[in-house]
Amino acid sequence: MKLxxxxxxxxxxxxxxxxxxxxxxxxxxxxxxxxxxSTVVVLGSPEPVSEAESSRVVTVIDTKQHPLVVPTIxxxxxTDSSVFIEQRGAGNVQADINLRGGSFEQTLVLLNGLRIxxxxxxHHNLDLPVPLxxxxxxxxxxxxxxxxxxxxxxxxxxxxxxAVPTRSSLSLRAGAGSYGENEQAAIANxxxxxxxxxxxxxxxxxxxxxxxxxxxxxxxxxxTRYQSALGATSILLAGSDRAFGADQFYGNxxxxxxxxxxxxxxxxxxxxxxxxxxxxxxxxxxxxxFRDAPGIYANxxxxxxxxxVVRRRETLGSAAGLFYGLEFQGDAIDSNxxxxxxxxxxAGYADLDLHFHxxxxxxxxxxxxxxxGGPQSVFSPDVSGSLFFGQKWKLRGAVGYGFRxxxxxxxxxxxxxxxGNADLKPESAWSGEGGADWYAGPNVTASLTVFYSxxxxxxxxxxxxxxEKWQAANLSGLSFxxxxxxxxxxxxxxxxxxxxxxxxxxAQAALHGLESEYIFNYPVNNASAEWTGQFAGLVARNRxxxxxxxxxxxxxxxxxxxxxxRGWIHPYLQMTNLSNTGYEELEGVRMQGRSIVxxxxxxxxxx
Numbered sequence: 001m002k003l004x005x006x007x008x009x010x011x012x013x014x015x016x017x018x019x020x021x022x023x024x025x026x027x028x029x030x031x032x033x034x035x036x037x038s039t040v041v042v043l044g045s046p047e048p049v050s051e052a053e054s055s056r057v058v059t060v061i062d063t064k065q066h067p068l069v070v071p072t073i074x075x076x077x078x079t080d081s082s083v084f085i086e087q088r089g090a091g092n093v094q095a096d097i098n099l100r101g102g103s104f105e106q107t108l109v110l111l112n113g114l115r116i117x118x119x120x121x122x123h124h125n126l127d128l129p130v131p132l133x134x135x136x137x138x139x140x141x142x143x144x145x146x147x148x149x150x151x152x153x154x155x156x157x158x159x160x161x162x163a164v165p166t167r168s169s170l171s172l173r174a175g176a177g178s179y180g181e182n183e184q185a186a187i188a189n190x191x192x193x194x195x196x197x198x199x200x201x202x203x204x205x206x207x208x209x210x211x212x213x214x215x216x217x218x219x220x221x222x223x224t225r226y227q228s229a230l231g232a233t234s235i236l237l238a239g240s241d242r243a244f245g246a247d248q249f250y251g252n253x254x255x256x257x258x259x260x261x262x263x264x265x266x267x268x269x270x271x272x273x274x275x276x277x278x279x280x281x282x283x284x285x286x287x288x289x290f291r292d293a294p295g296i297y298a299n300x301x302x303x304x305x306x307x308x309v310v311r312r313r314e315t316l317g318s319a320a321g322l323f324y325g326l327e328f329q330g331d332a333i334d335s336n337x338x339x340x341x342x343x344x345x346x347a348g349y350a351d352l353d354l355h356f357h358x359x360x361x362x363x364x365x366x367x368x369x370x371x372x373g374g375p376q377s378v379f380s381p382d383v384s385g386s387l388f389f390g391q392k393w394k395l396r397g398a399v400g401y402g403f404r405x406x407x408x409x410x411x412x413x414x415x416x417x418x419x420g421n422a423d424l425k426p427e428s429a430w431s432g433e434g435g436a437d438w439y440a441g442p443n444v445t446a447s448l449t450v451f452y453s454x455x456x457x458x459x460x461x462x463x464x465x466x467x468e469k470w471q472a473a474n475l476s477g478l479s480f481x482x483x484x485x486x487x488x489x490x491x492x493x494x495x496x497x498x499x500x501x502x503x504x505x506x507a508q509a510a511l512h513g514l515e516s517e518y519i520f521n522y523p524v525n526n527a528s529a530e531w532t533g534q535f536a537g538l539v540a541r542n543r544x545x546x547x548x549x550x551x552x553x554x555x556x557x558x559x560x561x562x563x564x565x566r567g568w569i570h571p572y573l574q575m576t577n578l579s580n581t582g583y584e585e586l587e588g589v590r591m592q593g594r595s596i597v598x599x600x601x602x603x604x605x606x607x
Contacts, residue, residue, distance in 0.1 A: 047353070069541035070561070140157075143451060203216075304333075363382075397435070454478075538564055
C-alpha cells in the first residue's frame with residue numbers, strides 16, 4: 001500500500017500555496033475561524049450529532065459553499081479519497097459510486113433520507129432527479145449502514161440533502177466551453193412566513209470530445225415546505241432526462257442511451273418525536289447497441305419503486321436515547337429484455353444510543369428485514385462506540401452486517417457480451433473498523449482508520465478468457481483490508497486545505513484464476529489534495545487527485561476553478577483535467593482531456 005509518487009508533490013504544492021497566501025494577512029486581524037470539528041452529522045446516527053461525537057466516519061460536503069468552483073456532483077465526491085467514481089462520460093451521464101473497496105452496487109444512495117437506488121441496475125444510482133444547485137449537503141457514511149438504512153448499504157451510504165431557503169432570491173446562470181459545451185441553470189427561492197418554495201432547473205449540452213460521446217442532460221425540481229403546529233411538512237417533485245452517446249460503455253460497440261427519472265416524496269413531522277415519509281421513483285432506460293442501426297439490438301426498461309417509513313425517538317434519561325421505526329418498500333420492472341418482475345419487503349429496526357459525559361458513546365442497533373422471494377428474512381446488527389481522551393483525542397470502532405439483493409440486470413440480463421444469473425443469492429458482508437481522530441485545535445483535525453470487510457456470496461461478472469461472455473456469479477472468500485486517512489486544516493479565515501488518502505489490499509485473491517469485470521476497478525491507492533482560498537472578492541479552488549488501480553501505473557488529474565462571489569454578478573471559470581491526463585476509470589472507456597468552461601451567474605435576493 002505505497003502512496004503514489006504524485007501525491008507527495010501535490011501535498012508540497014498545496015502547502016506552498018497556503019504559505020504564500022498567508023503572508024499578507026499576518027498583520028491583519030482576521031475574523032473568527034469556524035471550528036472544523038463542529039460539523040453536524042445526520043448520517044450513520046439515528047439523531048443529528050456533531051462530528052466530534054460521531055462514532056462513525058462521515059464526510060459532510062457543503063455544496064452551497066463556493067458552488068461556482070465545483071462543476072459536478074462527481075467533483076464533490078472525489079474530495080473524499082474513500083469514494084472512487086467509475087465515470088464513463090462527462091456531464092453526469094453515467095457514473096458509478098464505489099466506497100471503501102466495495103462494488104458500485106454496494107453503495108446505498110439516498111435523497112433526503114429516502115432510497116433512490118435503481119432496481120434495474122446500479123449503473124443508474126447516480127441518476128439524481130434533482131439538479132446539483134438544489135442540494136445543500138452531501139453526506140457520506142463509510143462502512144456498513146444496513147442496520148439503519150436496509151439493503152445495499154454494505155460499503156457505505158451517500159445521502160443527498162436538498163437546501164432549505166432562508167430568503168427569497170433568484171439566480172440565473174449560463175456558461176460555455178470546450179467541446180461545444182453550454183450550460184444553463186435557474187434557482188428561484190420564495191420565503192413567506194411559514195411557507196417556502198425552492199424551484200430549480202438545469203441543463204447541459206456537449207457535442208462530445210470524440211465521436212459518439214455527445215450528451216444532453218436536463219433536470220428540474222420543486223420543493224414546498226410548511227411549518228405548522230404539527231411540525232415540518234415537505235413535498236418534493238423532481239425529474240431528469242439524460243441522452244448520451246455511449247461508445248465503448250458496455251463493450252466494443254458504438255452505443256447510445258437515454259434515461260429518464262421521476263421522483264416524488266412527502267415528509268411530515270408528527271410532534272417532536274415522530275416523522276413519517278413516503279417516496280415514489282420511476283426510471284426508464286432506452287439502450288441501443290448500434291447507434292446508427294437501432295433495429296439490430298435495443299433494450300427498453302421501465303422500473304418503479306416506492307417506500308414508506310415511520311421513525312420515532314424516545315429520550316431515556318439525560319444520557320440515553322432509543323430510536324426505532326418501520327419501513328416498507330417495493331420495486332417492479334417491465335422490460336423487453338429482463339421481463340416483468342416485482343418484489344416487496346418490510347423492516348423494523350431499533351437503536352439504543354448511550355452518551356457518557358466527556359468519556360465516550362456506545363450505539364447498539366438491530367434490524368429485521370422481511371423479503372418476498374429468496375430468503376425469508378435478513379437480520380442486520382451493528383455496534384459502534386467511541387472513547388474520548390481529553391479534548392483532543394477520540395478512539396472509535398464499529399462492527400456491522402450488511403446485505404444486498406441482486407438487481408434485475410444481475411438476475412435476468414442478456415446481450416452479446418453479458419449474461420445474468422437467475423440463481424444468484426443475495427450478497428452480504430461483515431465489516432469492522434477502528435480508528436482515531438485528533439483535534440489539534442479549532443482549525444485542524446486529522447483522522448486515521450483501518451477497516452476490514454469479509455463478504456459472502458459477493459456478486460460480480462466473471463469469465464475464464466476474453467472469448468467468453470461475462471457471467472453474473474456469486475464469489476466466495478472475498479475479503480480485503482484498507483486504511484484511510486484525512487487532514488482538514490483551516491489555515492486562515494479565508495483558506496481551507498484538505499488531504500485524504502485511502503489504500504486497499506486483498507480483494508483480488510477471491511477470483512481463483514477468473515477474470516473479473518469489476519473487482520479490479522477499485523484503486524489500491526487513491527489520494528486527494530485540495531486548497532480553497534478567498535481573496536479580493538474572488539474564490540479559487542485547486543485540486544489534484546492521484547489514482548493507482550491494481551496492476552497499473554498511477555495517474556494524476558488536476559482541476560482549477562476561480563469565481564467572483566461579491567455583488568450580484570458572478571463570473572466563473574472552471575478548468576478540469578488541466579494536466580490533460582489520458583486515463584480510464586473503466587477499462588476501454590476514454591475520459592475527457594483538458595476542458596475549460598466559463599460563464600456568469602446573476603443573483604438577486606430579498607433581505
